[in-house]
Amino acid sequence: GQQLNQSPQSMFIQEGEDVSMNCTSSSIFNTWLWYKQDPGEGPVLLIALYKAGELTSNGRLTAQFGITRKDSFLNISASIPSDVGIYFCAGRGIGGGSNYKLTFGKGTLLTVNP
Amino acid sequence: GAGVSQSPRYKVAKRGQDVALRCDPISGHVSLFWYQQALGQGPEFLTYFQNEAQLDKSGLPSDRFFAERPEGSVSTLKIQRTQQEDSAVYLCASSLGGNYDGYTFGSGTRLTVV
Numbered sequence A: 001g002q003q004l005n006q007s008p009q010s011m012f013i014q015e016g017e018d019v020s021m022n023c024t025s026s027s028i029f030n031t032w033l034w035y036k037q038d039p040g041e042g043p044v045l046l047i048a049l050y051k052a053g054e055l056t057s058n059g060r061l062t063a064q065f066g067i068t069r070k071d072s073f074l075n076i077s078a079s080i081p082s083d084v085g086i087y088f089c090a091g092r093g094i095g096g097g098s099n100y101k102l103t104f105g106k107g108t109l110l111t112v113n114p
Numbered sequence B: 001g002a003g004v005s006q007s008p009r010y011k012v013a014k015r016g017q018d019v020a021l022r023c024d025p026i027s028g029h030v031s032l033f034w035y036q037q038a039l040g041q042g043p044e045f046l047t048y049f050q051n052e053a054q055l056d057k058s059g060l061p062s063d064r065f066f067a068e069r070p071e072g073s074v075s076t077l078k079i080q081r082t083q084q085e086d087s088a089v090y091l092c093a094s095s096l097g098g099n100y101d102g103y104t105f106g107s108g109t110r111l112t113v114v
Helices: none
Strands: A005-007 A010-014 A019-024 A031-037 A044-049 A055-058 A061-065 A071-076 A085-092 A108-113 B005-007 B010-013 B019-024 B031-037 B044-050 B053-056 B065-068 B075-079 B088-095 B109-113
Touching: A010 A019, A019 A085, A031 A061, A031 A071, A044 A055, A044 A061, A044 A071, A071 A085, B005 B088, B010 B019, B019 B088, B019 B109, B031 B075, B044 B065, B044 B075, B075 B088
Parallel strands: A010 A108, B010 B109
Antiparallel strands: A005 A019, A019 A071, A031 A044, A031 A085, A055 A061, A061 A071, A085 A108, B005 B019, B019 B075, B031 B044, B031 B088, B044 B053, B065 B075, B088 B109
């Protein structure tokens, strides 16, 4: 099935550093979502974006919905050890099954060295 | 409980065996989704229920996969004659209604077919 292009695949950073990851698609989406998945758990929603150009923050996390509606990025500032996990972008379209069906990226594995 | 509960957490099946995976959504949640997550990949949509009605089963990989939600609460994903490529984590998610951003994922069932 279709998956979004998410990069980088993995990152190793020192505690306190900032992190940036992004996601691109060949299709337009009306909603971009960012999730975090810890080992053995399901994904947990971090940020939802609804409008092209929208910039949204949630604590140390900031995400933007690209103007073309085909991309999004997530920034994490001042990383801490508990930020470790896999981050997924997901897009949602409109019409047909697209308003409830999420298309996910392959994930970015983040490791934070204390 | 307060979250989406899935059982079993782990299942090892011999190739050719039938398996049944159970999902208990959050009480009162109308919408229920099944996703398949292969190792190193993001989740991929399998099927969607609104109450007891299966509105979309376009993501089911083959006719060996069958899902049901007969009373509009608990759902079961059944895989007949399992094959090695069926090995994955099967995630269930539920949402209150039309707020599809409010997906809450369960912890998943890790299926290994040997």
